[in-house]
Amino acid sequence: MQTPAIESTLGYRGAVYPWHCDHMGHMNVMWYVGKFDEALWNYLARLGLTPAYLREQRRGMAAVEQTIRYQRELLAGDTIGVRVHIVELRDKALVVELTMFNEVAGHAAATMRLTAVHLDTTQRRAVAFEAAIADALRAQLQPAVEPA
Numbered sequence: 001m002q003t004p005a006i007e008s009t010l011g012y013r014g015a016v017y018p019w020h021c022d023h024m025g026h027m028n029v030m031w032y033v034g035k036f037d038e039a040l041w042n043y044l045a046r047l048g049l050t051p052a053y054l055r056e057q058r059r060g061m062a063a064v065e066q067t068i069r070y071q072r073e074l075l076a077g078d079t080i081g082v083r084v085h086i087v088e089l090r091d092k093a094l095v096v097e098l099t100m101f102n103e104v105a106g107h108a109a110a111t112m113r114l115t116a117v118h119l120d121t122t123q124r125r126a127v128a129f130e131a132a133i134a135d136a137l138r139a140q141l142q143p144a145v146e147p148a
Helices: 029-046 051-056 131-139
Strands: 010-015 059-070 079-089 093-102 108-120
Touching (some): 010 029, 029 079, 029 093, 079 131
Antiparallel strands (some): 010 079, 059 108, 093 108
């Protein structure tokens, strides 16, 4: 039995519950998206994009493109983790890759590539990341993971 090491890129750890599963018996796609979303928000908060920062500075993040690749089914009772990797940083946007994996089996269950834009929520337009946040994001840049 292989257990992936906990890394600084771990954004989510949880379990698949029976109510996450559809009539086919595996976790429904809506839950993959939700767990990826939770992982990304947890990860970004550790880099300075906290709920307090977003509220106080009237900032937000908006997904503008995402692609999900489903690789292996997840079933009720599976324990899972989601790793987050920043693969590209632009002045006002970032591209991240997230990998959801079965913690017990050690294999990837799904991957998501997401482009998100940093917003001024008052003016409803893209704005540059503040220097300290841009530096924290830049320090996390990693090469893209090639699909298996």
